[in-house]
Amino acid sequence: MRKFLALTLVVALAAFTVGCATQTAQPAPANQQAQTPPVTNPPVSTPAPTTPPTTPAPAPAPSVAAPAPTPSTPVVAQPAARPVATTPVAPAPSPAPQVHTPPAAVTPAPTEPHVFRLVETDGTELVLEEIPRRIVALSVNTAGVLASMGIMPVGMSTTARAHHILRDVPQVGRPAAPDIERLRALRPDLVIANILFKPSLAPVFRQHGLTAYFIDNQRYSDVIANLEMFGRAFFNNANHAQALIDHIRQRERAALRAAQGRPSPRVLIIWGTPQSFMLSTQYSYVGEMVSMLGGRNVTEGMNVARHTQTIPLSMENIIAFNPEIILRISHGSPEQMAQMFQREFTQNPVWGRLAAVQNGRVIDLPVDLFMSNPGLPMIDALEALARFMYP
Numbered sequence: 001m002r003k004f005l006a007l008t009l010v011v012a013l014a015a016f017t018v019g020c021a022t023q024t025a026q027p028a029p030a031n032q033q034a035q036t037p038p039v040t041n042p043p044v045s046t047p048a049p050t051t052p053p054t055t056p057a058p059a060p061a062p063s064v065a066a067p068a069p070t071p072s073t074p075v076v077a078q079p080a081a082r083p084v085a086t087t088p089v090a091p092a093p094s095p096a097p098q099v100h101t102p103p104a105a106v107t108p109a110p111t112e113p114h115v116f117r118l119v120e121t122d123g124t125e126l127v128l129e130e131i132p133r134r135i136v137a138l139s140v141n142t143a144g145v146l147a148s149m150g151i152m153p154v155g156m157s158t159t160a161r162a163h164h165i166l167r168d169v170p171q172v173g174r175p176a177a178p179d180i181e182r183l184r185a186l187r188p189d190l191v192i193a194n195i196l197f198k199p200s201l202a203p204v205f206r207q208h209g210l211t212a213y214f215i216d217n218q219r220y221s222d223v224i225a226n227l228e229m230f231g232r233a234f235f236n237n238a239n240h241a242q243a244l245i246d247h248i249r250q251r252e253r254a255a256l257r258a259a260q261g262r263p264s265p266r267v268l269i270i271w272g273t274p275q276s277f278m279l280s281t282q283y284s285y286v287g288e289m290v291s292m293l294g295g296r297n298v299t300e301g302m303n304v305a306r307h308t309q310t311i312p313l314s315m316e317n318i319i320a321f322n323p324e325i326i327l328r329i330s331h332g333s334p335e336q337m338a339q340m341f342q343r344e345f346t347q348n349p350v351w352g353r354l355a356a357v358q359n360g361r362v363i364d365l366p367v368d369l370f371m372s373n374p375g376l377p378m379i380d381a382l383e384a385l386a387r388f389m390y391p
Contacts, residue, residue, distance in 0.1 A: 118229075120214050121195055128211075132190035136183060138175045139217050141375030142192050145227055148376055149240055155186045161368060176200070184208055194218075218309065219288045220378050224248065227376075248379045252292075255379075258386040259294035265389060267295040268323035268356065270313070272341060273331045277313045284309040285373045286329060286365070289382050293389055298323060315350055325389060326356040328364045331371055338364070363388050 116128040136155035137143040143156040147165050156162070157178065158171040170186060173179040176197045183191070188210065193201055195214040205212040216222045224245060231241020267290050269280035280287050281299040283306060290297055298321040304311060330337030341364070345351045356362055365388075368374065369381040 118213055120198075121216055122198070122214075124214075126211070126213050128190070134186065134188045134190070136172065136186055136188040136191045138172075138178055138191065138193040138197075141223060141373045141378075142215070142217055142226065143169065144375035144377075145223065145230065148244060149227075149230060151230070154188060155183065161374070180204060180208055183210070218373055219283070219285050220292070220373070220382065221288065223373065223375060223378055244376070248376070251379050252382060255383045255386040256292065258390040262294065262390055264294045264296050265324045266298070266321060266355075267325045267327060267389070268298050268318060268321065268354075269327045269329065270341075271310050271329050271331060272337050274333075274336060274340070277344070278310040279313050280310055280329065281308055283307055285378075286327065286370055286381075286385075289378075289385050290327070290389075292382070293386055295325070295389060319350060319353065322354055323356045324359070324361060326354070326362045327388070328362065329370050330364070330367055334367055 116131070118126040118128070120126070134154045135146065135151065137146055137153045138157045140157065140159045140161055143153050143166055144163050146153055147163070153166075153169055155170045155172050156166060157175045158173050162169070162171075170182070172182045172186070175194055177200075191205060191210050191212040193212055193214050195216050196218075198214045202212065202214070215226055217226060227241050227245055232238040269284070269286050269290065271278040271280045271284075279299055280297075281304045282288065282291050282297045283304065287297050287299070287309075298317060299311060301321070302311070302317065328341055330341075345357070345362070351357050366384070369377060369384060374381065
């Protein structure tokens, strides 16, 4: 019994000595603890006093398990690493607001002054310092061209053939003699009129303080030129105007293909009014389209001044030319003109000697497309004329 107590005392003394030694060794450097993490052996120091005498061998184990208090060391959490990932990246979003600032630099552009210089065919120059907002168009085709570009005139010449989009536009009288009082009441900043009426209208417009621009608008090519001019020089709408021109040109090329490889027909164009019959020249609206389609106009062999659209009818020249196609245009009541043409062609035997009459190639052109230049629908007229000439 004494031996057992002595042995127990020795073991307890040894354990106490080892525990004190480990506590003195605990302040070792942190990096050394990290190299030997004490997680493999569970603590077994407490059972030593209760174990039988045969278990002294495991007694040294507590010396290894004693470092268990080390988990309380804050080195594992590494708090210093957290700021490294956040603070340097924070300035990155700062450039984002700069992306939205450049558009502000574009706004001053519309305020810059712009001068429009327009030159008429007689050389007269018109200078406008701002875009016209209130326009009166003294022709149906000009009003239609403007409307097609989104520019609605505040007034137009009187007509029964206006497109439905123009039906609410006030009408001010005939193109050659508009009602000046009605015209002035519309307070236009620009009046667009036919160059043919300039000698009579220009003095009247000046007298009443009306700014006017006189244009050619009789022929097919005039519509293209005016469309381009209105878009580019007049209303800063060149892209819209060019899109319309491209569409017209595409259809035009398709219509002209009908004449490719075909003989050029001899064509007579009669302009009929209740008073008389006239010949339409190659400089007229229909005459220009006939030339575009490869036809030969009877008036090409005559001494016709440029811009002359009609000349008196000469049966002698018609017989010598012997047209293969006769195109008849009515200026007036279609029913009345149909009766006049029928009477002329049945009562005058000369017509029956012509190839066009003998072969049934006498064509009455639709009034809405051919009586005068309709504006943009002139491409419809060209396509119809191609079908008439090359069935």
